[in-house]
Amino acid sequence: MLFFTQCFGAVLDLIHLRFQHYKAKRVFSAAGQLVCVVNPTHSLKYAPTRCAAAQTSAEQGVLPPCHHHEAVHDPQLVPCTCPLFSCPWEGHLEVVVSHLRQTHRINILQGAEIVFLATDMHLPAPTDWIIMHSCLGHQFLLVLRKQEKYEGHPQFFATMMLIGTPTQADNFTYRLELNRNQRRLKWEATPRSVLECVDSVISDGDCLVLNTSLAQLFSDNGSLAIGIAITTSKVHNAEAEM
Amino acid sequence: MLFFTQCFGAVLDLIHLRFQHYKAKRVFSAAGQLVCVVNPTHSLKYAPTRCAAAQTSAEQGVLPPCHHHEAVHDPQLVPCTCPLFSCPWEGHLEVVVSHLRQTHRINILQGAEIVFLATDMHLPAPTDWIIMHSCLGHQFLLVLRKQEKYEGHPQFFATMMLIGTPTQADNFTYRLELNRNQRRLKWEATPRSVLECVDSVISDGDCLVLNTSLAQLFSDNGSLAIGIAITTSKVHNAEAEM
Numbered sequence: 001m002l003f004f005t006q007c008f009g010a011v012l013d014l015i016h017l018r019f020q021h022y023k024a025k026r027v028f029s030a031a032g033q034l035v036c037v038v039n040p041t042h043s044l045k046y047a048p049t050r051c052a053a054a055q056t057s058a059e060q061g062v063l064p065p066c067h068h069h070e071a072v073h074d075p076q077l078v079p080c081t082c083p084l085f086s087c088p089w090e091g092h093l094e095v096v097v098s099h100l101r102q103t104h105r106i107n108i109l110q111g112a113e114i115v116f117l118a119t120d121m122h123l124p125a126p127t128d129w130i131i132m133h134s135c136l137g138h139q140f141l142l143v144l145r146k147q148e149k150y151e152g153h154p155q156f157f158a159t160m161m162l163i164g165t166p167t168q169a170d171n172f173t174y175r176l177e178l179n180r181n182q183r184r185l186k187w188e189a190t191p192r193s194v195l196e197c198v199d200s201v202i203s204d205g206d207c208l209v210l211n212t213s214l215a216q217l218f219s220d221n222g223s224l225a226i227g228i229a230i231t232t233s234k235v236h237n238a239e240a241e242m
Numbered sequence: 243m244l245f246f247t248q249c250f251g252a253v254l255d256l257i258h259l260r261f262q263h264y265k266a267k268r269v270f271s272a273a274g275q276l277v278c279v280v281n282p283t284h285s286l287k288y289a290p291t292r293c294a295a296a297q298t299s300a301e302q303g304v305l306p307p308c309h310h311h312e313a314v315h316d317p318q319l320v321p322c323t324c325p326l327f328s329c330p331w332e333g334h335l336e337v338v339v340s341h342l343r344q345t346h347r348i349n350i351l352q353g354a355e356i357v358f359l360a361t362d363m364h365l366p367a368p369t370d371w372i373i374m375h376s377c378l379g380h381q382f383l384l385v386l387r388k389q390e391k392y393e394g395h396p397q398f399f400a401t402m403m404l405i406g407t408p409t410q411a412d413n414f415t416y417r418l419e420l421n422r423n424q425r426r427l428k429w430e431a432t433p434r435s436v437l438e439c440v441d442s443v444i445s446d447g448d449c450l451v452l453n454t455s456l457a458q459l460f461s462d463n464g465s466l467a468i469g470i471a472i473t474t475s476k477v478h479n480a481e482a483e484m
Contacts, residue, residue, distance in 0.1 A: 150392050173424075182415075182475075183448075188426040205455030206425075213447030233424075 035115040035225075036107065038144075040127045096163050096194060097139055100132060108132040108139065116226040118144050121219050125154040132163075135230045139163040140174070140191060142228060143198050156215050158187070158226060159198065159207035166193040170233070176208050177227040178218040185210075185218070190233065277357040277467075278349065280386075282369045338405050338436060339381050342374060350374040350381065358468040360386050363461050367396040374405075377472045381405040382416070382433060384470060385440050398457050400429070400468060401440065401449035408435040412475070418450050419469040420460040427452075427460070432475065 091099055100106040109131060118129040129144040144158045158176055162169040169191045178185045187208035192201050201207055210218070218224055331341055342348040351373060360371040371386040386400045402416040411433045420427045429450035434443050443449055452460070460466055 150395050153392050153395075182432050184428070184430040185450075186426070186428040190424050205453045206459060208427075209451075209453055209456060211447045211451055214451060217448060 034109060034111045034113075035117055036109050036131055037117045037119060038129045038131050040118070040120050040123050040129050040146075041104070093163065093165070093195070097132065100130075100141070104130070106130050106132055108134050110134050112136070112231075113227065113229045116142055116144070116228055118224045118226065119222065121146070121156075121215060121222055121224050133160075133228065133230070136172070136232060138168070138172075140172075140230060141194065141198075142176075142226075143202075144224075144226070145198075145202055147202065149203075154212055156210040156212075156224075157202045157205075157207050158210075159201050160189075160191045160228070160230070161194045161196075161198060161201070162191045163194050166195060169193045173231050173233045175227075175229045175231075177229075178210075178224070179227065180218045180220065180225075183217060185214070191230075276351060276353045276355075277359055278351050278373055279359045279361060280371045280373050282360070282362050282365050282371050282388075283346070335405065335407070335437070339374065342372075342383070346372070348372050348374055350376050352376050354378070354473075355469065355471045358384055358386070358470055360466045360468065361464065363388070363398075363457060363464055363466050375402075375470065375472070378414070378474060380410070380414075382414075382472060383436065383440075384418075384468075385444075386466075386468070387440075387444055389444065391445075396454055398452040398454075398466075399444045399447075399449050400452075401443050402431075402433045402470070402472070403436045403438075403440060403443070404433045405436050408437060411435045415473050415475045417469075417471045417473075419471075420452075420466070421469065422460045422462065422467075425459060427456070433472075 087104070089099055089103065097108075101108065111133075112135055114133060116129075116131055123146070125146040125148045127146040131142050133140040133142060139162075141161045141163060142158070143161065144156060146154050146156050148154045160174040160176070162172065172191050173188060174191050175186060175188045177187075185208075189206075192198075192206075215224060329346070331345065333341055339350075343350065353375075354377055356375060358371075358373055365388070367388040367390045369388045373384050375382040375384060381404075383403045383405060384400070385403065386398060388396050388398050390396045400418055402418070404411040404414065414433050415430060416433050417428060417430045419429075427450075431448075434440075434448075457466060
C-alpha cells in the first residue's frame, strides 16, 4: 500500500513538473485525451503592431485591410492571416501553416478531441495562446487572446478558425468547453476562415468571451484547460448523403 | 392549398401578436417546451437603490449588508433577497416567494425545462428580467440583469438561485442555454442560495456573462431566449441511493 502511495506520488510529481516547466510546448495523453500545454506569446515587444497600423489607417480615413477583403484582387491572398497580435505577415492560404510552424513555432496536434492547456493566464494583455489542430482532413487554429477592449479591463477571447476558405469552414462545427469547480461553459459555433481575420472576429465578440473573474474560476494554478472538439456540421453530412 | 397557407399565416400572426404585446407576462407551449415571455423591470425610477446605498456604505468604510451574512443573527433572515435591482425589502426565507409574487408580480412557472424569453434587450442598464421556476419540489429564481460594471459598457448577467438554504442549493445543477444562428452557449453550475444575495453573485461574475455583441448575436428582434433546465446533482443522487 505504502509502495503504491509512493508510486502514485511520484507520478503526480512528474505530471506537476511537466506542467510547471516554462517555455516548452509539450503534448501528453491524460485520461485518453490529448493534452497540449500552450505557453503565451506576449506581443508588446513588437512594434508597430498590425492593430496600431490598422487604427492609424482608420484615423486617416483608410479602412484597415482586415475589413477589406473585397479590395484584395487575388482571392487566395490572405491579408492578415497570422493570428499573432503583432505579426505583419501576409501570404497565400497554402503557406499559412508553414509560416505558423516555422516563424512562430506553433505546434500541430492530431485528433478529434484535444485539451488546450493555456499557462500563465495572469500575464498582461495583449497576449496570445495559439495551437494548430489537424482534424478531419483540415488544419484549424485555436486562438486564445487576452486583450483590453476596454482599458483596464482585460478579457479572454477564444475562437477556432479553419485554415481554408469560408465555404470550407461552413462544413464544420467546433466546441470549446471549460469545466471546473462544478461549473461548465460550452461554446459551439461554425469556425470562421482565416481569410476573415482573427482580429475582426474578436472585435465583433463572435467567440467565447471570458471576463477575468470567470477565467479565474475556470483556471487551476494560473492555467486554463479548454476542451476542443471538431465535428462536421449537419449541412455537410446531408450533402455527403446525397 | 391556399386555405392551408392562409390558416398558417393567421397562426403565425397570432404568435407574433402574442410575442409583441407589451407589458404582459404570458406563458404558452411551443414545440413541447414551456415558453415564458418576460418583460423587463427598469429600476432607475426607484431611489435610492440598494446598490447605491451599498456603495455609499463601502465608501464610508462600512461594508454593504450583502457581504455580511455573518452579522445577521437570525440565520433565516434574508437581508437582500429581493433580486430586483432597487428593492430594499428584507425578510425571512419563507416569505420571499410571496413578496416576489405580490409586490413585484413575478410569475411562477412549473416544469423541469422552460424557455425564458426576455424582451426589449435594448433598454438601458440597470434592467432586470426575472421569473420564478417551480421544479423538483423547490422554487428557483432566474435573474437576467443588464448592468454597467464598467461605465458605458453594459453586460448581461444570468444566474439561477434557489429560494432555500445554500445546503439545499448544493443538491441541484442548473443549465442556461442560448442557441441561435449556428451558435450555442451553455452555462452549467450549482445554483446559489438567495441567502447569498444576487448582487454579489453578479459582481463576482460567477454566472453566465454576455457582452452586448454576444447578446445581439443570440437575440431575435430584441428578445433573448434562454433555455433553462434544472436537475438534481450527482451528490444528491448518491445520497438518495444510500
